[in-house]
C-alpha cells in the first residue's frame with residue numbers, strides 16, 4: 001500500500017525526503033521555508049516545538065501556518081510537535097500536547113501530523129480518527145535518544161502504531177554499535193514485509209547514517225535531510241542524502 005500526501009506517494013520507489021523547518025520565530029520559519037522549497041524536497045516537516053511564541057499563542061501559530069502554505073505552494077507539510085521526552089525542545093504537559101495536536105488537525109495546519117505513540121491510548125485513537133475526518137495523514141512516532149530497543153520491541157511498537165490507525169508508523173533510535181544499527185535494519189525489514197502500511201525508521205548519529213540512505217533496501221519510505229540546521233543527530237544535507245539514495249537505488 002502507498003500513502004499519498006498531496007502530490008507525493010510514500011511507500012514506492014526511492015525513499016522520499018523530508019526537510020525539517022526549525023525556525024524559532026515567524027521570520028525565521030518563513031526564511032527557512034523559502035530555502036527549503038528551493039532545495040525541492042518531497043515534504044517539509046514544520047517542527048513547531050521550536051516555535052515557542054506560536055505554541056503560547058495558537059492564533060499566531062495558525063497565522064504562520066497560513067503564510068507558510070502561501071509560500072511553499074503545493075509542497076506537502078508535516079506538522080510535528082516533538083515532546084521533550086522524545087527529543088523535542090519545549091516542555092508541555094500531557095494535556096497541552098494532546099490539545100495542541102487537536103488544534104493542528106482541526107485547523108489543518110498541515111497535510112500530515114505527527115502523533116507520538118506513548119500517550120493515553122484512547123486519546124491517541126481519538127486524534128487518529130479526527131485526523132482522518134479532516135483528511136490529515138497520520139505519521140505516528142516513537143524516539144529513543146539513548147539506545148536501540150530489542151528487535152521484538154521495535155517490531156511491537158511499529159505494529160502497535162498500525163493497530164492504532166497510523167497511516168505511517170515511524171521509529172527513530174540511537175545506536176551505540178554497528179550491531180545496534182543492524183538490529184534496527186533487521187526489524188525494519190521484517191515489519192515492512194508484514195505490514196500493509198509503509199513505515200519510516202532510522203538510526204541516529206554517525207553510526208546510523210547508513211540507515212538514512214538505505215531505506216529502499218530495508219523498507220523505510222522516508223528520510224530526513226537538512227537544509228541548514230538539522231533537527232536530529234546524523235541527518236545528512238539534502239544534497240548528500242539525495243545522491244546517496246540514488247547510488248543505492250534498486251533498479
Ligand SMILES: O=C1C[C@@](O)(C(=O)O)C[C@@H](O)[C@@H]1O
Nearest residue numbers: 020080172202204224231232
Ligand atoms: O521523527 C523525526 C526523525 C528525526 O528525529 C530524525 O532522526 O531524522 C528528525 C525529526 O525532525 C523527525 O520528527
